[in-house]
Each structure stands twice: as C-alpha cells, then as structure tokens.
Amino acid sequence: MNGTREVALVDLLDRLLAGGVVLTGDLTLAIADVDLVRVSLRVLISSIGRGEDR
Amino acid sequence: MSELTGRASYAYAVARSFDPALLEGVRGVDDAEVHLVPYREIVVIVSSVPLAEFDETALRAKLERLPWLEATARAHHAVVDSVATHSVTLPLRLATVYRGDERVTEVLRQSYPRFRAALDRLAGKVELEVKVYTEPQATAPATSPSSSSPGRDYLRRRRAQHRARDDAWQRAAAAATQVDTALATLAVDSRHRPPQSPQLSGAGGENVLNVAYLVDAERAEELAAWARRLEAEAPGARVEVTGPWAPYSFALPDGEEPA
Numbered sequence: 252m253n254g255t256r257e258v259a260l261v262d263l264l265d266r267l268l269a270g271g272v273v274l275t276g277d278l279t280l281a282i283a284d285v286d287l288v289r290v291s292l293r294v295l296i297s298s299i300g301r302g303e304d305r
Numbered sequence: 306m307s308e309l310t311g312r313a314s315y316a317y318a319v320a321r322s323f324d325p326a327l328l329e330g331v332r333g334v335d336d337a338e339v340h341l342v343p344y345r346e347i348v349v350i351v352s353s354v355p356l357a358e359f360d361e362t363a364l365r366a367k368l369e370r371l372p373w374l375e376a377t378a379r380a381h382h383a384v385v386d387s388v389a390t391h392s393v394t395l396p397l398r399l400a401t402v403y404r405g406d407e408r409v410t411e412v413l414r415q416s417y418p419r420f421r422a423a424l425d426r427l428a429g430k431v432e433l434e435v436k437v438y439t440e441p442q443a444t445a446p447a448t449s450p451s452s453s454s455p456g457r458d459y460l461r462r463r464r465a466q467h468r469a470r471d472d473a474w475q476r477a478a479a480a481a482t483q484v485d486t487a488l489a490t491l492a493v494d495s496r497h498r499p500p501q502s503p504q505l506s507g508a509g510g511e512n513v514l515n516v517a518y519l520v521d522a523e524r525a526e527e528l529a530a531w532a533r534r535l536e537a538e539a540p541g542a543r544v545e546v547t548g549p550w551a552p553y554s555f556a557l558p559d560g561e562e563p564a
Contacts, residue, residue, distance in 0.1 A: 278404070
C-alpha cells in the first residue's frame, strides 16, 4: 500500500506495537503491550544515541 | 504435532477470504512463505516459525535487539501491506504466535463475530497518518548593539530564544488545530497518538500533532494532497502525511475473552 517507499521504523513501531488487533497468543501470554513499547523505545533511543547500525 | 516438530504459527492479519495464489512469493518473518488458515469467509494469514524463537524468554531477549525488531516489524508489515491490496484487512499486533494452525482456526472460530464486525467496519477504508511539526529552530539572531553588560546580553538572548521557540510552537499548534479540525470532518474516525520524540523520528522540529485518520480508500489521495497543501498556508509549520496504511490504528480494543 505504501508502495516501494521505505517506511520509517518509528512510524511502523507506532502501529505494530501500539496498534493492530490484540489477541492473546499461545506464546506471548505474559508480555504486556506497555512492556513492548517501552522495550522498543529504549532500544531505539540507545541505538541511535550510540550511532550503531540500525 | 507442532510440539514435536518445533514449529509455531505466526499470525499477521485477519482478512476476508481471497485467492491464496495472490500471495505467491510473499514472504514473512524469517523469510518463510505465508499461507491462509480459513474459517467460513474469513482467513488468517500465517507463516511457520521456529517455536523456540518465539517463546516468552526468547522474545523478550530479541525485542531488545534492534536489528531483530526492525527485521520482524518490516516483515510483518510487508505481509499486512500486501494482503491489504487484495482484501479487507485487520492487522494483528506484532508477534502474535500460536502453537500451530489448528490453534489459529480455534481462535478464528471463537472470535468470528468480532472479526466479522471489524472487517465490515473497515471495508473500503485506509489509514492516513498526519503529523505536524514546528519548523526546525533557526539559530537565534546575534543581539545587535551589545551593551556593557554580558550578563544582560545573555539574558536578553535567552529570552529571545524562548520567545522564538514559543512562537514556533504556537504557529505549529495553530496549524495543527486547523488540519485536525478539517480532516476530522472528512475522516470516518481518528486516533490521536502521543507526539513522536524528535530523537526517534529524526525529524527536525517538534512534533505537535500525530493523528491517524480512517478514510475512504478512494478519497485517500485527495485528502493526503489536501493535508500537504495546508503546509503552504501555515507558515512556521511542517505537515507530513504517510500512508495509505492498512487500518492498524483502528483495530479492536482488547478486553474480550482471551482467545
């Protein structure tokens, strides 16, 4: 839908970690949504800060 | 059986049935081919993943690694995006994993009425994202005739910087209100998100508005172009439009019986 243009990771994570239908999967039972978002943002911030490969 | 083979089913999206041949060549997480798990006129798009890589401990560790998170997010999105070109699509949250396709069928059967209602609501709709930013700060003008007091100069400079920043914010906020008011009347639904941190988005300027609008698919281009044009009418603000996206932000709220 977005064509061939590369989608910004931050926009993608906004949707994939905070949007989408939440179903309780068999293997991810204990991972709360908030945890997911916090984890990913921490990862993003630290990796950008260090100028690591993204 | 899945326990023995060590495979699990990664679920990307729920959609109205469509010809599986349309997904030929579409690959998901771990570059695996995707397939459809059907129930009545609804399907779930899944691919097979190693069970051990998606249990809670493994997942927790992997989410801390940006390259894995990015690759998985992009793979998930690529599947959702390509399904959305063929059928009404309800994207699922990242890393929704079941112990096999039989479990996926079971979930589909249990949540059928809710999926059906959601697909009806989203038929012919796409999501547009509109963000309004302040213009990146120009460097504060050097204070002209410098007085005899460096302290006073400093304070004057600081005040000027603050004023410039406040003005930039005010201008962008005014533009944001204008954009949001206008689009809200044209959209079917909207979701306001917290502004993105400039550190994450890499965008110059401060994000003052971050909204997803659910709009009729045929009008998406028109509305996007219209939102972009508002930028010219709103000096001091930058308007960014992304999409069309599958309706990620308009999925059902949680709170039903765990499937």
